[in-house]
Amino acid sequence: MADPVMKPLVERLEFPALPEGRDPYFDLVRTIVFQQLSVKAADTIFERFRSLFEDRWPHPEQLLQLDVELLRSAGLSKQKAGYVKNVATFFLEEDLLSFNWQEHGEDSLLELLTRIKGVGRWTAEMILMFTLNRPDVFPLDDLGIQTAMTRLYGISKASADWKDQMIRIAEAWRPYRTYASRYLWQFLDNK
Numbered sequence: 001m002a003d004p005v006m007k008p009l010v011e012r013l014e015f016p017a018l019p020e021g022r023d024p025y026f027d028l029v030r031t032i033v034f035q036q037l038s039v040k041a042a043d044t045i046f047e048r049f050r051s052l053f054e055d056r057w058p059h060p061e062q063l064l065q066l067d068v069e070l071l072r073s074a075g076l077s078k079q080k081a082g083y084v085k086n087v088a089t090f091f092l093e094e095d096l097l098s099f100n101w102q103e104h105g106e107d108s109l110l111e112l113l114t115r116i117k118g119v120g121r122w123t124a125e126m127i128l129m130f131t132l133n134r135p136d137v138f139p140l141d142d143l144g145i146q147t148a149m150t151r152l153y154g155i156s157k158a159s160a161d162w163k164d165q166m167i168r169i170a171e172a173w174r175p176y177r178t179y180a181s182r183y184l185w186q187f188l189d190n191k
Helices: 004-011 024-034 039-050 058-063 068-073 078-093 106-113 123-131 143-153 161-170 179-189
Strands: none
Touching: 024 039, 024 078, 024 123, 039 123, 058 078, 058 123, 068 078, 106 123, 143 161, 143 179
16 A cells, blocks of 8 residues: 555454445435434434334335425434425435446536535535445545544645645545545544
8 A cells, every 4th residue: 555654544443244235225315314314313323213204214106295394203303304305206206216327537527416406515425435335535624534644644734725625635536535534534443
């Protein structure tokens, strides 16, 4: 490995197993429900949300028929209820439930997913990394990545070009920036 800071992490830390066969629609809905909540609270709310569906899977057509107040009674905020409905609408309109995600590059998928109101770049990057297992995604705006790189590489957030410094460092990780990012998160978890 060309990066002398990353090399000891790769040698020392266990790489987390990659998930297999994940569902982009389900994971997007789940991610929205989980945003800005503790894991425990999000798990509880998501389980209540899933219980609104007979087979515990939020079919887009069924989700769109649910009243916002019912979604709120499961624990979703009004805004999150709107966002999960936006995901359902978008997946139906764009016929994404049968979409071949592997035929498209990272940039086109980021552009596609961020067209959904309530899905920002970070959320789309997490879907690419953890649902679609794309190997070369660098989540520049992730707080954990920023914290790890600040500690390991001595980058100061007070510097006007700190994000540019992060991008330059991450270039050495191509075409495996997703894997490097996972090692950075693992580094933080082990601290």
